[in-house]
Amino acid sequence: MSNGTHTPRRGALAKSESRQALGFVSPALAGLALFTFVPVALSIVMGFFDWPTVGEKTFVGFDNYVKLFTDSPDFWPALRNTFVFALLYVPISVVMSYLLALSLHSRIRGRGALRVLFFIPVVTPMVANVLVWKMLLQPQGLVNGLSQTWFGIELPNFLADPQWAMMMVVMMSVWQGLGYNMLIFSAALEQLPESVVEAARIDGATGLRMTWKITVPLTSPSIFFASIMTMISAMQVFVQPQMLTGGGPGNATQPIVQFIYNQGFKFQELGLAAAAAWILFAIIIAMTAAQFGAQKKWVHYEH
Amino acid sequence: MKKMHIAAALTASAALVLTGCSAGGTDAGSAGGDKIVVDMWAGSQDDTAALEAQVAIAQKANPDLKIELRTAPWGDFFTKLTTNMASGNMACVTGMNSGMLSSYTAGFAQLTDEDLATAGIVTDEFADGALEILSNKGDVYGVPFDMATMLTYYNADMLAETGAPVPADGWTFDDFEATAKAATTDQHAGFGIGMGGFQWQALPIAKAGVQPVKQDGTLDLTNPAFVDAATWYGELVTEQKVALPVSSASDTGWGENQYSSGMAAMAVDGTWNAVGYLDNDPGFTAGMAPLPAGANGSLGLVLGSGFGIAQDCDNKEAALKVLGSLLSVESQDYIASSGRSYPARVSSQPLYFESLPAEFRDQVEAAFESAFSNVQGQYVTDNWSKIDTFVQPQLVSVYNGQESMENVLKTAQSQFGK
Numbered sequence A: 001m002s003n004g005t006h007t008p009r010r011g012a013l014a015k016s017e018s019r020q021a022l023g024f025v026s027p028a029l030a031g032l033a034l035f036t037f038v039p040v041a042l043s044i045v046m047g048f049f050d051w052p053t054v055g056e057k058t059f060v061g062f063d064n065y066v067k068l069f070t071d072s073p074d075f076w077p078a079l080r081n082t083f084v085f086a087l088l089y090v091p092i093s094v095v096m097s098y099l100l101a102l103s104l105h106s107r108i109r110g111r112g113a114l115r116v117l118f119f120i121p122v123v124t125p126m127v128a129n130v131l132v133w134k135m136l137l138q139p140q141g142l143v144n145g146l147s148q149t150w151f152g153i154e155l156p157n158f159l160a161d162p163q164w165a166m167m168m169v170v171m172m173s174v175w176q177g178l179g180y181n182m183l184i185f186s187a188a189l190e191q192l193p194e195s196v197v198e199a200a201r202i203d204g205a206t207g208l209r210m211t212w213k214i215t216v217p218l219t220s221p222s223i224f225f226a227s228i229m230t231m232i233s234a235m236q237v238f239v240q241p242q243m244l245t246g247g248g249p250g251n252a253t254q255p256i257v258q259f260i261y262n263q264g265f266k267f268q269e270l271g272l273a274a275a276a277a278w279i280l281f282a283i284i285i286a287m288t289a290a291q292f293g294a295q296k297k298w299v300h301y302e303h
Numbered sequence B: 001m002k003k004m005h006i007a008a009a010l011t012a013s014a015a016l017v018l019t020g021c022s023a024g025g026t027d028a029g030s031a032g033g034d035k036i037v038v039d040m041w042a043g044s045q046d047d048t049a050a051l052e053a054q055v056a057i058a059q060k061a062n063p064d065l066k067i068e069l070r071t072a073p074w075g076d077f078f079t080k081l082t083t084n085m086a087s088g089n090m091a092c093v094t095g096m097n098s099g100m101l102s103s104y105t106a107g108f109a110q111l112t113d114e115d116l117a118t119a120g121i122v123t124d125e126f127a128d129g130a131l132e133i134l135s136n137k138g139d140v141y142g143v144p145f146d147m148a149t150m151l152t153y154y155n156a157d158m159l160a161e162t163g164a165p166v167p168a169d170g171w172t173f174d175d176f177e178a179t180a181k182a183a184t185t186d187q188h189a190g191f192g193i194g195m196g197g198f199q200w201q202a203l204p205i206a207k208a209g210v211q212p213v214k215q216d217g218t219l220d221l222t223n224p225a226f227v228d229a230a231t232w233y234g235e236l237v238t239e240q241k242v243a244l245p246v247s248s249a250s251d252t253g254w255g256e257n258q259y260s261s262g263m264a265a266m267a268v269d270g271t272w273n274a275v276g277y278l279d280n281d282p283g284f285t286a287g288m289a290p291l292p293a294g295a296n297g298s299l300g301l302v303l304g305s306g307f308g309i310a311q312d313c314d315n316k317e318a319a320l321k322v323l324g325s326l327l328s329v330e331s332q333d334y335i336a337s338s339g340r341s342y343p344a345r346v347s348s349q350p351l352y353f354e355s356l357p358a359e360f361r362d363q364v365e366a367a368f369e370s371a372f373s374n375v376q377g378q379y380v381t382d383n384w385s386k387i388d389t390f391v392q393p394q395l396v397s398v399y400n401g402q403e404s405m406e407n408v409l410k411t412a413q414s415q416f417g418k
Helices: A008-046 A063-070 A075-103 A111-123 A126-137 A142-151 A162-190 A194-202 A207-218 A220-235 A239-244 A256-266 A270-298 B002-028 B045-061 B074-086 B101-107 B113-119 B156-162 B173-183 B197-208 B224-238 B254-260 B271-278 B316-326 B329-337 B346-354 B358-372 B384-399 B405-416
Strands: B035-041 B066-072 B093-097 B142-148 B150-155 B266-270 B286-289 B300-309 B375-377
Touching: A008 A270, A063 A075, A063 A270, A075 A162, A075 A220, A075 A256, A111 A162, A126 A142, A126 A162, A126 A239, A162 A220, A162 A239, A194 A207, A207 A220, A220 A270, A239 A256, A256 A270, A256 B074, A256 B384, B035 B045, B035 B074, B035 B316, B045 B066, B045 B316, B045 B329, B066 B074, B074 B101, B093 B101, B093 B316, B101 B384, B113 B316, B142 B271, B142 B329, B150 B156, B150 B197, B150 B271, B150 B300, B150 B358, B156 B173, B173 B266, B197 B224, B197 B254, B197 B266, B197 B300, B197 B384, B224 B384, B224 B405, B254 B266, B254 B271, B266 B271, B271 B286, B271 B358, B286 B358, B300 B316, B300 B358, B329 B346, B346 B358, B384 B405
Parallel strands: B035 B066, B035 B093, B300 B375
Antiparallel strands: B093 B300, B142 B300, B150 B266, B150 B286
């Protein structure tokens, strides 16, 4: 059919060109197939098998999924912990980094240095971050020490108390991730269309009204991007609780990814781990789709 | 012509990808040929250097084979081993620890008397019970290069400063409490409470005289004697207040770190750390004694690490020979005389004590002798690592008084004892 619309000569050229192109992209394609498609497909298959590390693999249908939902004592708490973390972390992180970007947007002295300072936790290895936070938060640490010498008040054992431990994981994560979102918002704020801002000024918009009616809507694509990415990373949270609280006390801060890790690499139940990973994937996809659906109502794109 | 080019390009790129991949595969070592890969954990450059020296000994004994050493830190080693087992890439000669074996038996070949003969291993030359270390339910999966048990370590300076009685061979749990109480001040605790499986269970097992698992591998966490002893252990923090509560479930080496950093006067840890504690960084005078004795004596576990052969190893005979030379007299003498660990081979054991500074030698020898005189192989269930993973973060709640030890053990028993 396409041959009818093109001259044969062009068709031959295009064909040979696309063949050559295929030759050039084939290393990348092979890599993609080997390291992305195969593992993804394999993990779907694994989810339907009782798949020990070594030995007989048996097909069990939906048993792994049923087991997770009805029989696994840690699955629901892990899911709950992940949601609690995301619900606390995403709004706090987005709002605080936006406020930070706004306050560093005005031409204050040393804002470049301040931006670097706020960005440092993002590039510092998490191990170092966690070490510092642990030293602050443990009962013999700085926070409790200061509180006792200044006010004579004994603070709770933050990382060992079920409620406080989650708060501290969220707090550390917010501190750690602040700089990244701030950078996104800063870039958006730098690119506000002068004409719109000027027109608003002439119309008498200032202060809060200016921010709420002009700046926020104009930067809404960035806010959308940041909140989606932050939400996804929050659902996949692992390192912070793993290293700061070890998922404890009990399973009070164990997120779903740590649950998956334990099932797969500590207990060698790869089938169960794969099934849990696909449940997480489904949740993330559904939440991202919902956010994309809702964006029509509040995200304004400049055309 | 062009088609030829494309085909060549495709083949070349495919070959590139495939060789990249299969290079990883051959590295993993169970491939045939004369190469034998030895996979072992090593946490530091010292560890790696010591392993290299042992591999060099094995290489000299087997000039026709090419022996390659692969290492990973302790924690990563077992994660990597899981993946290697799953992908059929387990190294022919792989390191294993008594506490971890039950989760990995599927990857290791059972060693018969014939296998041991091929390796040149004469079991009588090893210490009593040494072959139990890497056995599971009566089957031998590996031969240990070292053996270990748990000891009480103390900070002699702290005890002298507070006038606390010094732990000695034959001491009881009453003596232990007296020392811990006397050594507790505002500046430091009398005892560093344990988080690791071996560390926290050592005193309850010694006090109760029973293990939390029966010999046949059934879980027995709710054995009344063990529950009582474990409850007593938790109350060292909550009731007797001779130990500080753990600050986070990720502090898996809490008690030992408290001790080695001079925050606690005593801690329980394995014989493998004896040398490390003797020349500790803060520079205090360290001492050691066996675990205290309860009404039922002072039961300890014999632990250790060694090497086993991968089940899917293509060249089992060569692998056995390498295993044999890694445990030869020369290699064991090397481990012992470098003071790295207490060898499983009887003739090499005295060299370990000789490697220690003269002022510690008698004390260490006495403590080891007494501690190893009352040991039992560790009984584990097939899902032991799950139980350990479950209990550890719960201990934080126990030590902080939010949960009772009895409840934790009951929950674990009902969850994993089926």
